[in-house]
Amino acid sequence: MMISHWEPFRRWTWRLLKIVMLLGLGIVLFYWFRFSPIAVIEHKVVAGPILSEVMGTGTLEARVSTTISPKISGRIEEVLFDQGDEVQTGDLLVRLDDAELMQQVAIAKANLDASQSAITRLEADKSRANAVVIQARKLNQRRQELLPSxxxxxxxxxxxxxxxxxAEAGLSRAEAAITEGQKELVAAEKTLEYHRARLADTRITAPFDGLIVRRYRESGDVVVPGSAILSLISKNELWISAWVDETEMESIKPDQPARVVFRSAPNSFYVGSVARLGREADRETREFIVDVRVLELPSNWAVGQRAEVFIESARKESAILLPPRFIELRDMQPGVFLNxxxxxxxxxVELGLRSPALVEVTKGLAVDQTIVIPQDGTFRLRDGRRINLP
Known part of the structure; x- marks a missing residue:
């Protein structure tokens, strides 16, 4: 009877002991996670220069470019330049087969010569008719004077x-023939001029100094007006037509300095400046075009290649600077943890300019103060939490 009397007491005592142990473990764990020191990385606040840049992505384009194409249909006799060749204004680029057009010019020249000869003959006829009129007038006058007697x-x-x-009718007919002959002469001159122009169109020349960037046709190809034969650009002004977010529109002005990074040479940058701003934003991406003039180019480049531009929007020579990873946002308020x-x-803190590697702090910190972040990115610091350096 004594064993059965203490049995319930022992069971409840054991249960109570387990509860106490669990509570103790929970308290220990709670203390550990809430009050134990957290390993942190520290950073000393410094002052230095900062450059704020606006980034955009685009392609290399030429401000002046044209497609070399014929004005007339014909067969290509010869293409004298290839892609990569530089040309000067007036250089002969393409020759078309001109045999038929030369025959047409010769026929038109013969027709013009015939019209000129006809005018000469008609003027002689007019002179003869005029002489006949003069003789008839004298005869008429003499007989009119003799009639009274x-x-x-x-x-x-x-x-x-x-x-x-x-005689007077003959003179009028001769003058009308000359007028008609003169009209035929003008038509013959215009026809010759037209055929000579078509013959000249078989020789296609460079409209400006530049570089051939693409060749579309070969000798023997038949082309029609508008057919692309060569693509020519001017090297006087090359730029990156970059798409930039419209929120940066207010910070970009013409002639601002910029740097260009080509994807073919990601470890190098090239000097540039803003040439002009687009005045229409894309209604889907909310971006607008900024043309950044490239002042120097890599040794190998191609029109249409992609590049990133970094446009200088602001600069300070002395500012309090922090790496962005040390800044935390709480209730829409940026701040840092001090040691x-x-x-x-x-x-x-209050923030100012930003660059890819640094952020300016305009208020809330001083030089040489030490700020910290958790060494383990999964932890978050609290105000008043103990910290230690590893």
């Missing part, structure tokens, strides 16, 4: 008047 008959006077009329004799102390 009855030296000539009325029939002779009438014959003289009729002869004068016939206050082994305890983390929350310090709100």
């Amino acid at each position: 009855r030296a000539v008959s009325q029939e002779e006077v009438d014959a003289a008047v009729e002869s004068l009329g016939v 206050d004799n082994g305890y983390a102390r929350w310090q709100p």
Whole structure:
């Protein structure tokens, strides 16, 4: 009976002991996670220069470019330049087959010569008709003077008047023939001019100094007006047409310095400057075009290759600087944790310029103060938490 009397007591005592042990373990763990020192990385606040940049991505383009194409249909006789060749204004780039057009020019020249000869003959006819009119007028005048004295008959006077009329009609006909011949001469001159222009169009020359960047056709190809034969660019001004977020629009102005990083040479940058700003934003991506003039190029480059531009939007020679990873945002307020004799102390700050590696602190910190972040990125510091350095 005694064993059965103490049995319930022992069971409850054991249960109570387990509960106490669990509570103790929980307290230990709670203390460990909440109050034990956290290993941190510290950083001493320094002052130095900072450069804020706006980034955009785009392609290398030429401000002035053109597609070399014929004005007339024909067969290519010869393409004298290849891609990569530099040309000067007026250089012969392409020759088309001109045999048929030369024949047409020769025929037009012969027609012009015939029209000029016809004008010469018609002017001689006019001179003869004019002489006949003069003779008929003299004869008519003489017979009119002799009629009162009855030296000539009325029939002779009438014959003289009729002869004068016939002569004057002949003169008018000769003048009309000359007018018609002159119109035919003008038409022949225009026809010759047209065929000579078409013949000249078989020789395609460079409209400006530049570089051939692409060749589309070969000798023997048949082309029509507008067919691309060569692509020519001017090297006077090359730029990166970069897409930049519209939120940066206010910070970008023409002539701002910039640097260009080509994807073919990611470890090098090239000097540039803002040439012009686009005035239309993409309605889907909310970006706008900024043309950044490239002042120097890598040894190997190609129109259309991709590059990143970094446009200088602001610069300070002396500012309090921090790496971005030491800044934490709490309730929309940026701040840092200071090392206050082994305890983390929350310090709100105000931020200024940003660069890829640094952020300016305009208020809340001083040079030589020490800030910390947890060594283990999964932990978060609290104000007043004990910290230690590994």
